[in-house]
Amino acid sequence: MSPSIETGQPGVIVVGETKAKDELATPWNVIVHNDPINLMSYVTMVFMRVFGYARPRAETLMLEVHNMGRSLVWSGGREQAELYVQQLHSYQLLATMEKSVT
Amino acid sequence: MIDLNVQQLDEKRILISGIPTVLAAMLREMPEILELRDTSAARARLYPDPTAGNDKINQEWHQMTQPELRHLFVSAGETVGRDLTALTTDKEAGDVWQVAIPIEHVPAWMSAINQTRLILGEVHKIDEEGMNRTDFDPKSAADMAALRIHLLGYLLHLFVELDARYGAEDHI
Numbered sequence: 001m002s003p004s005i006e007t008g009q010p011g012v013i014v015v016g017e018t019k020a021k022d023e024l025a026t027p028w029n030v031i032v033h034n035d036p037i038n039l040m041s042y043v044t045m046v047f048m049r050v051f052g053y054a055r056p057r058a059e060t061l062m063l064e065v066h067n068m069g070r071s072l073v074w075s076g077g078r079e080q081a082e083l084y085v086q087q088l089h090s091y092q093l094l095a096t097m098e099k100s101v102t
Numbered sequence: 103m104i105d106l107n108v109q110q111l112d113e114k115r116i117l118i119s120g121i122p123t124v125l126a127a128m129l130r131e132m133p134e135i136l137e138l139r140d141t142s143a144a145r146a147r148l149y150p151d152p153t154a155g156n157d158k159i160n161q162e163w164h165q166m167t168q169p170e171l172r173h174l175f176v177s178a179g180e181t182v183g184r185d186l187t188a189l190t191t192d193k194e195a196g197d198v199w200q201v202a203i204p205i206e207h208v209p210a211w212m213s214a215i216n217q218t219r220l221i222l223g224e225v226h227k228i229d230e231e232g233m234n235r236t237d238f239d240p241k242s243a244a245d246m247a248a249l250r251i252h253l254l255g256y257l258l259h260l261f262v263e264l265d266a267r268y269g270a271e272d273h274i
Contacts, residue, residue: 035220035223036223036232039262042212042262082152086152089150089152089171090174091213091216092216096150096153096154097153
């Protein structure tokens with residue numbers, strides 16, 4: 001990314017780079033949504049397999065999905081978030097990702 | 103009383119035994135139900151959007167991941183379809199069925215069973231209330247679909263328990 005070439009204004013470089021760094025630094029959240037069909041035991045197993053979570057944490061997140069309708073199950077870089085969502089979809093869980101607001 | 107059991111037979115095989123006739127019939131119907139994966143309702147559930155409302159990301163995502171995901175799902179169904187040709191009656195136990203499957207097919211079975219449950223749920227528009235019902239009208243296609251979802255769910259749960267006993271990495 002080289003905004004100075006496009007604008008010729010040195011100040012824009014700082015703005016552009018800062019924006020790019022912010023984009024990279026902003027974490028993405030992986031959300032799993034409740035659905036009426038998937039078994040609670042199956043969802044727990046998937047959380048353990050995909051994220052490597054211990055059973056207690058996996059069960060806590062599963063219950064959050066079940067009781068609250070959704071749960072933030074992981075937060076971090078965009079590429080990893082995409083990989084996790086893809087894996088969760090391969091297990092047929094309803095998963096989305098969203099940029100963190102904080 | 104259902105005495106369905108999923109257990110490790112030896113180092114290479116899993117035995118699914120005590121399969122009641124009604125569940126055996128449902129298992130045989132699975133390949134046909136899985137063919138519905140390309141209907142619009144099932145497609146939306148099996149290949150969900152990765153974001154809530156970012157059309158650009160969603161479109162790119164579907165182009166990139168859907169063919170691979172579909173291949174995975176189809177392959178799992180075909181594996182189970184082939185395994186089901188070995189479904190036989192258990193002469194010692196009476197009017198029940200059994201089938202031995204390779205251990206490496208367990209992920210395919212879990213995937214195919216869950217796909218079937220989800221497709222039935224979408225095709226028959228079964229919601230939380232429908233899943234929680236305990237009285238099933240034999241004349242209602244939706245009720246019979248919910249019953250199928252529960253019975254297949256019981257078998258899936260046994261696979262999950264097996265996975266918990268032996269561990270996903272080492273054995274299954």
